[in-house]
Amino acid sequence: MATHRFHPTRYFNAIGVAEPCLRVADGDTVVTDTIDASGLDAREVAVASRPNPMTGPFFIEGAEPGDTLAVRIDRLTPSRATGWTYSPLALTVLDPAAILDRPPQQRVVWNIDREAGTVRLQDKVKGLEDFAPPIQPMIGCFGVAPAFGQALSTATSAQNGGNMDYRLFAPGTTAWFPVSVRGALFYLGDGHACQGDGEITGTGIETSFEMEVTFRVLKRTITWPRGETADDIFTVGNARPLDQALQHATTEMSRWLGEDYGLDARAASHLMGQVVRYDVGNVFNPAFTVACRIAKRWLPKR
Incomplete structure (x- = not known):
């Protein structure tokens, strides 16, 4: 069992079959960088531009179709002192009658204070002067290559994982994914310093991360993550x-x-x-x- 440090030079905004960036053994740990969309030069994206640039794919030796890839999330460390979100609330979470009253979309910056362990709006917003929720890092989007030669946008999710934005995909959690292709071809990215349930403004606090994960191949079959x-x-x-x-x-x-x-x-x-x-x-x-x-x-x- 080895630990690999990988610094990506290309990113993907679809999860599918692609040339592996690194081959690792069952039981190995990978420490790697991820970036958010604000830090991405469009020329660096390997598959058409936009959201959720992914690091990967990682080829896990011994993973075969029908197996399960277990991914233990060991550590998620923000690598920038700022992140960003949008307001207002998304169309999908409002009553139709309330949509007409939505203010225009606005992008805001948050300070990520690792020493204090909190996030705080950079510009003052009335009523939120003392609002400083704790840093609660999570992975918004990760998964394995899907079946049937598909490549699925990182803006969505399916049986292979993808853009699930579930708050329990955090340090200490082990996630399981159904393997559909040889080597599993695992991608990860879309790190959030903090986010409520549902990603109801369309983003968490998006920022770049150093992520550490450990892989295990399980000789069993599952259908959903x-x-x-x-x-x-x-x-x-x-x-x-x-x-x-x-x-x-x-x-x-x-x-x-x-x-x-x-x-x-x-x-x-x-x-x-x-x-x-x-x-x-x-x-x-x-x-x-x-x-x-x-x-x-x-x-x-x-």
Whole structure:
């Protein structure tokens, strides 16, 4: 097991089959840089311009179609002292009647104070003079090459992962992705210093990061992304409308409870019906994200 330090010279805004930037072994760790769209020269993008430039793809030796790639998020460190967001609230989260009253779109800069552990608007906004939420780094967009030779925009998400903007994709979480191509071809980027549920203004606090992740190849098959923290397990559905994303996440959790915890469909429904929690990921982009989450304390012992 080795640690690789990789400094990218090109970025992608689609997740698909491409020449690997680095080959690593099962169990290896990668420390790499990511950038946000504001720091990107259009000439550096390998696939048509715009959003969410990705670092990668990383080829993981031993990963084959039908396997699962487990990605442990070890560390997310902002590499700039500023980030940016937009206002106002997105069209997708407002009543139609309220859309006419929206103010014009505006881009603002936030100071990222790593010593204080907070983020703060650079320009004063009335009523928010003392607003300084904690830095809570997360990965907005990451995943593996999808099936059937597709290349999916980093503005959306699917079974391979992508732009999910789920707040639990943070340090200490292990994310699982279904492998569809040899080597998995893993991409990551779109780091946020802070973000509420849903990415409801269209951005988190976008900034550049140094990210550290560790890969494991699991010889098992999953259908949708999964994840595990110290306290919870969760499954992720990506689709539109929102209820379809919830259905994908719920079905995947029922499968997981059967595969690893010995619960048949009836037992799983009793457990899920009382203790499941649903979290909203991205509700701004073409596919919405819903996570189905269960606290580990409720799970049968394996």
